[in-house]
Amino acid sequence: MSVVEESRPFAQQLSNVYFTILSLFCFKLFVKISLAILSHFYIVKGNRKEAARIAAEFYGVTQGQGSWADRSPLHEAASQGRLLALRTLLSQVNAITIDGVTPLFNACSQGSPSCTELLLEYGAKPQLESCLPSPTHEAASKGHHECLEILISWGIDVDQDIPHLGTPLYVASMSQQFHCVRKLLYTGADVQKGKYWDTPLHAAAQQSCTEIVNLLLEFGADVNAKNTELLRPVDVATSSSLVERLLLQHEATPSSLCQLCRLCIRNYIGRPRLHLIPQLQLPTLLQNFLQYR
Structure with missing residues (x-):
């Protein structure tokens, strides 16, 4: 048998492999x-x-990151923080991809205050339908408090409740973003509104974040609030943790008269008018007290 005849089966097999790869x-x-x-x-x-x-x-392609199908140059410029490129593309300010992402969402996701401000100045809607990805929730979850502050100044609803996410305060508490939690509370976000029956305090206790737990308690969070499983914040905290001890101590210690008065006055003033506190004919010390300064 010749060498050519012996090598023929292998050559045929190799040809079949190439054909299979090409077919795939x-x-x-x-x-x-x-x-x-x-x-x-x-x-x-x-x-x-x-x-x-x-x-x-x-x-x-994951939800919230933009789709390959109709992602515009405006989305790309916003997500990369390219301010100069963004200025030339503002005729599509409210462009929405097939999965609901706007350039404003991209800017808040990347933490670009300058792009966020520019988009809003040129007509970007700070808040869309609840079924679409929310720039506010995105900024709050990633700790981009400067973008969050800009959105707040443009009149967004700080208590916007998205069913699968909850409120911005809940999202920030769950993500342990202290500065965003503080900004939302100072603005007047409802300390009790979270995700379904879970409060922001449930989220902070679950994440064992003592700073946020303390802040929420200072703004009047209810330690006895129960979620759908009838669990209080202390019940979802890690056993024997600092957060658990803190919540148990707060349960046993009544709030001070000063704290109760401040909460009562802020509630009476109402969130839409909290920014007018500096205009009240009150001593600076009392103004600062009412504003948690």
Whole structure:
């Protein structure tokens, strides 16, 4: 038997391998093209949710990060903090990807106060429908308190409740973002509003964050509030932890008269008018006291 005859089966096998690889590549390319066409069809028909689902399942695109299908240069500039590029693209200020992401969301996600301010000045909506990704919640969860402060100054609802996230205060407490929690509370966020029946204090106790627990208690958080499982904040705290001891001590110690008076006055003034406290005919010491300064 010649050498050529002996090597022929191996050559045939190698040829089959190459053919299989080529077939798989062509099949994958065909699927990609088909899904791209299908996604475009859903976008044209107005069914952006279904288009987002296709992108998420096949391409691994996560909600909140923007979709490959219709992510505009404005989204890219905002997410990268490129202020100069952003100025040239502001004709699409409220552009929304198929999964609901706006350039303002991208700017808050990356923590760019300058881009956030610029987008708002050119007409970006600081707050959209509750079903869309929220710039406020994104800034609060990532600790971008400067972006959060800008959003607050533009009149966002600091108690906006998104069913699967809760309020910005709850999100900030769960993410242990002290500065964002403080900013929200100073602005007048409801200390009791969280996610369903879980309060921000439940979130802070669960994360064993003593700083935030102390801050929430100072603003009147209820240590006896129960969630859907009838658990109080102390019940979700780590056993024998500093947070558990702190909550137990607070339960046994009544609030001071000063704290009760401050909470009562702030509640009477109301959140929309808290910013007017400096205009009251009160000594500076009392103004600072009412503003937790």
